[in-house]
Amino acid sequence: MNYLPQSLKNFLSDSAAIFVGLEVGDGVVKLREEYRLNCSRHADIKELAKARCPGRFCRPGLKDLAWEVANLRMANPKHVCMSNWENRVLDVHQIEYAYIDAFASF
Incomplete structure (x- = not known):
C-alpha cells in the first residue's frame, strides 16, 4: 500500500492516542520507515503481562x-x-x- 488517507494519518499521529498491542513497536517502526509517520505513544502488553505474572509468560x-x-x-x-x-x-x-x-x- 503506497497511500494512507489523511484521516488515518491524523489519527495515527494524534499525541492523545495510545496504541496498545503485542509488539506494537514493530508496527510503529514500519509506519515511521515506510510512511514517515510518527506514532509517539504506544504500549506493549507483552511486557506488562511478563511484569504482572513473572515466570508465567516468557513469550506470551x-x-x-x-x-x-x-x-x-x-x-x-x-x-x-x-x-x-x-x-x-x-x-x-x-x-x-x-x-x-x-x-x-x-
Whole structure:
C-alpha cells in the first residue's frame, strides 16, 4: 500500500492516542520507515503481562493473554495470518481477524 488517507494519518499521529498491542513497536517502526509517520505513544502488553505474572509468560501471544485474562478463545487461521495485509481492500476474514485482535488488545 503506497497511500494512507489523511484521516488515518491524523489519527495515527494524534499525541492523545495510545496504541496498545503485542509488539506494537514493530508496527510503529514500519509506519515511521515506510510512511514517515510518527506514532509517539504506544504500549506493549507483552511486557506488562511478563511484569504482572513473572515466570508465567516468557513469550506470551495475544491468544494466550486473551484466554488467561478474559476467557476469550481466538482462532488464528494461518491462511488469514499469512494473507496479504497490504491489499487496498481487505477481505471479510482479514477484517474479522483484525477486529478480534483489536478487541482482545483492548
